[in-house]
Amino acid sequence: MSTAHPHHAPAPPPYPALPRRKLKVATCSLAGCFGCHMSFLDIDERILQLIEHVEFDRSPLTDLKEVGRCDLGLIEGGLCNAENVEVLRDFRRQCHTLVAVGACAITGGLPAQRNAMSLPHILGEVYQQREGLKTGCAIPNDPELPLLLRQVRPLHEVVQIDYFLPGCPPSADSFWVFLTDLIAGRTPRLASGPIRYD
Amino acid sequence: MTRYTNSSQPATTFSLDGEEVPFTPGDTVLQAAHRVGRYIPHLCWHPGMHPHGSCRLCSIKVNGRPAAACTALASAGLQVENQTPAMQAQRKALLQMLFVEGNHFCPSCERSGNCLLQATASHHEMEGPHFEEFYPARPVDASHPDVLLDHNRCILCGLCVRASQAQDGKDVFAIAGHGIEAHLVVNSPSGKLGDSALSVDDSAAQICPVGALLPKRRGFETPIGERRYDRHSVADAHTQEATAQGHEEDPT
Numbered sequence: 145m146s147t148a149h150p151h152h153a154p155a156p157p158p159y160p161a162l163p164r165r166k167l168k169v170a171t172c173s174l175a176g177c178f179g180c181h182m183s184f185l186d187i188d189e190r191i192l193q194l195i196e197h198v199e200f201d202r203s204p205l206t207d208l209k210e211v212g213r214c215d216l217g218l219i220e221g222g223l224c225n226a227e228n229v230e231v232l233r234d235f236r237r238q239c240h241t242l243v244a245v246g247a248c249a250i251t252g253g254l255p256a257q258r259n260a261m262s263l264p265h266i267l268g269e270v271y272q273q274r275e276g277l278k279t280g281c282a283i284p285n286d287p288e289l290p291l292l293l294r295q296v297r298p299l300h301e302v303v304q305i306d307y308f309l310p311g312c313p314p315s316a317d318s319f320w321v322f323l324t325d326l327i328a329g330r331t332p333r334l335a336s337g338p339i340r341y342d
Numbered sequence: 343m344t345r346y347t348n349s350s351q352p353a354t355t356f357s358l359d360g361e362e363v364p365f366t367p368g369d370t371v372l373q374a375a376h377r378v379g380r381y382i383p384h385l386c387w388h389p390g391m392h393p394h395g396s397c398r399l400c401s402i403k404v405n406g407r408p409a410a411a412c413t414a415l416a417s418a419g420l421q422v423e424n425q426t427p428a429m430q431a432q433r434k435a436l437l438q439m440l441f442v443e444g445n446h447f448c449p450s451c452e453r454s455g456n457c458l459l460q461a462t463a464s465h466h467e468m469e470g471p472h473f474e475e476f477y478p479a480r481p482v483d484a485s486h487p488d489v490l491l492d493h494n495r496c497i498l499c500g501l502c503v504r505a506s507q508a509q510d511g512k513d514v515f516a517i518a519g520h521g522i523e524a525h526l527v528v529n530s531p532s533g534k535l536g537d538s539a540l541s542v543d544d545s546a547a548q549i550c551p552v553g554a555l556l557p558k559r560r561g562f563e564t565p566i567g568e569r570r571y572d573r574h575s576v577a578d579a580h581t582q583e584a585t586a587q588g589h590e591e592d593p594t
Contacts, residue, residue, distance in 0.1 A: 247449060250469075250470050251447065251471055251475060252475060252477070253449075254447070254450070256447070256475070256477065257447065257450070259477040260477070260479035295477060297475070298471070298475060300472075301475070305470070308470030310468075312448070333467075334467065334469065339464045339467060339468070340464065341446075341448035341454075341460055341464070342449045342451075342454040342455070342460075
């Protein structure tokens with residue numbers, strides 16, 4: 145009979161350390177106010193820890209215009225025009241994991257408050273009937289301007305979304321919990337505390 | 343099956359997720375659970391009102407069969423399942439449907455932080471709506487000098503209807519129509535709230551669990567961090583509707 149006590153068993157040999165690749169992250173803002181990006185930056189000095197584990201692809205932080213192959217895409221803002229849809233579809237093609245960030249991306253948010261009105265009515269109100277405008281003002285119609293959608297829509301109605309970060313905006317701590325979970329290989333889960341809709 | 347605590351005294355408890363909950367004859371499962379501080383999620387139920395059984399958020403399983411906890415009568419020996427993963431998932435789906443059917447854009451709503459729907463969804467870890475948004479364009483009735491009625495936020499819980507009848511004795515509200523066409527109507531010659539008998543002090547004006555009926559000129563008066571559900575969990579059954587006097591009252 146062996147006298148070895150299970151608690152005294154020799155430790156297993158260490159596995160060779162795998163080279164840890166930085167996660168490639170892209171972010172963008174569609175029809176929104178950029179507040180979610182600002183809230184993300186509110187992680188403050190923790191961004192120095194984050195940058196040890198991620199590198200940014202297309203993002204307002206890098207000013208790249210095209211999204212490359214990425215592990216993670218964070219998108220704030222809803223879909224209000226054809227360009228928004230194109231950018232979202234690019235992100236979906238290029239990002240392994242896609243996250244809808246904030247009220248506008250998740251529900252349409254504040255821009256979607258226009259959905260109760262018709263587009264011609266809104267355009268007329270803004271460009272033609274507003275107080276102080278001269279008579280005869282025209283609604284912009286340049287081919288470079290992306291066509292407006294009839295209604296602002298949330299992202300999950302157009303592409304598959306993997307995670308939702310609710311809030312207007314989500315708190316910096318929500319971003320931190322989500323990203324550190326993901327970097328550590330855990331399924332991100334916001335407890336009810338960080339989940340806010342306002 | 344009837345269970346007995348001893349040979350002569352009939353048991354007056356039922357099992358809620360494995361814990362015995364005492365009740366008095368005539369109690370519903372939700373009433374008895376609420377009395378001892380056990381949380382069964384609900385929106386259309388209020389301790390001072392007759393049950394409505396409409397929101398179905400309090401769905402439970404009684405001896406393996408689905409029931410609404412606000413209408414199911416408690417009886418000795420019932421085996422009630424409440425906080426199971428399956429029931430929680432079902433409730434989350436119900437909450438998601440309620441959110442997409444109305445305009446529940448929390449950042450613009452004065453009830454935010456004091457809203458039972460919002461707090462319940464947060465408690466159930468609802469991160470996204472899952473379903474397609476309806477984006478309803480229902481009327482907003484601002485005709486009353488002291489109370490605003492936004493039909494886009496109404497979840498048809500019927501609490502204002504019952505409060506107006508039972509507590510105010512006024513019959514100001516009713517629910518008309520069926521299915522997706524169901525909507526709240528106001529009993530007045532014009533159908534407008536301003537021509538009704540509603541007073542801002544009525545229970546009906548204060549009992550709305552969401553932002554459909556709001557007192558005017560009080561918007562966002564409580565700072566973020568100090569609102570009802572900033573300070574109290576929705577799961578604490580004694581903090582959310584302990585009185586019928588509305589959401590602005592300090593529940594402590």
